[in-house]
Amino acid sequence: MTIEWTSIRFGVEIEYVGGTPDEVELLPGWTMARDELQIDDTGRESGSELQTPPLSWVDREQLSIMLERLQASGAAANWSCGLHVHVDLSAWGAPIVPALIDSAMQMQDALRQLLQMSPHRALFCPPVIEAMRGRFKLEPGPGAVRNAGRPQSHRCGINVAAFYDIGTVEIRYANGSLAYDEVIRTVELCLRFVAAVGAGAGNQLPNDPLPLARRLGAPEAGYPQASEPPRWYRERMWLEDALIPVFAPMIPELVPSGEIHHILPGSEGLIVAIENPEGQLSRFTFRATAEGWEKVV
Template sequence: MGGRTTMWPKTIHWQDIRFGVEIEFVGGAPEQVELLPGWIMSLDERQIDEQGNESGSELKPPPMLWSERGQIDEMLRRLLRQGAAANWSCGLHVHVDLRQWGEPIVTPLLETALSVQAALRTLLGTSEHREIFCPPVTGDMLERYRDEPSEKALRYRNGRPQSHRCGINAAASYDIGTVEIRYANGSLDYDEIIRTVELCLRFVSAVGAGRRLSADPKLLANELEAPVDGYPPEVPPPQWYKERIWLENALVPVMTTIVRQMVRDGEILHILPVPEGIAVSVENPDGPLCSYKFRPTGTGWELISD
């Protein structure tokens, strides 16, 4: 964020702040959707359909203002015509531009997050199974950032790549000059999406102006003059997915010890059952994603392919 205007507090009307939104979906034909200028279809960002297969994609606009929000409506119509849908595996992430304040807003953003993040998560109705993708900002994180401001200080630490980015993800300020708010469930409904965008814009505008905000969800919405409801609803996952996650969580401690003998500082992205045993995908901090297959034996886990 260096080299840009840096001033906090600074009052900026929420409609004058640029934003982006990541719209995850399943189904459809993402390769065939005609995109408006500047829009991106991230074909490598796949979700999970009802049968457990990779599906859909992630659609992203260029940075836009509130007055340009009609583009979102048009692109949603194009997705829906192709048969796309949002299910329990999808999320909705809103990026709000911080560059009008610059780096000085990051500390107050973290301080505010500590007091209101639970209220924001409640307003947006985050599904329980999606909480791994939006863990809380912590007091330790704030202290690390005060001691040594950096992107690394803003990453949640628990050894799983899915949960490095907090629900109020200020680390995005180092990548693209935004804060990413990750709590919302997936949706292809224009009204639900635009209410979510409005809430996030109003929240960041209030932090930028130096306002103190309530930790009560309804009071917070009223203070921000944002909708109290009408956000993407919670969609519970199927039982097979819950069981997959229970198995994965049980295996992660054991498999972490094994894979780190092969990938230094590797972190397990996911573990999936396969006919031969289990497939383990490992994020390599110094290279590409690695994948291994193991099967259990009487003496431990045997590597059968890599």
């Protein structure tokens, strides 16, 4: 079904650090997710995630207003932030889901490169893979396109599972930005991509950034810039990746069906945060002994 891209509704999740989230005046329908904190350059939790209501292209000036208010509060987007665009699929419904899976496998690399995704954000934007397509054919539903093993990575860069939660596809590749021109270019690209898939052209999209933009009629540049995280953050992630296989076997006993969310050093040992299927975090402290890791009571 051919739908003009400017007529498709969308939503944006804007991650940022700093500022005074509780003091930012919100437009009607906008929300400030105070539990969605980012990491500032000192390693402390900071900022929030500003979420739009469902918007139409004619409502895009609201983005400009709210981005200006965020910046006036002292907020900024740093290396820890992302920009997530939700595109409404209600015009097509469930039949577009397999087409999105196929299209993601066809050109997700090009979309990621066009949006200049910082490499350290790959944990939050894993690819759609052949196994997901196979699972979906056998049993359509969100479980088929969800990663397991770590909550930060359960949503793919092209997150088709969002259809079963809120009727959208979520495109997560863009780096964080509070610049209106960068944000609105990202929104336009995502809308044009979904419109092309909905019109049946998804399998014809090239897996090459500039040809992809030209085929879609989207901007070829001007998206949020990539940024390098500090050395301490990269070292933290290397250590976390090394420790996850050590603690993973202990997780089912601590939190049934839980997954490791993060591991951080603490004054008494390592703090292992585990997320249950409902999204609630439990934290356990472990210290090293001659016999192995011991849970601190």
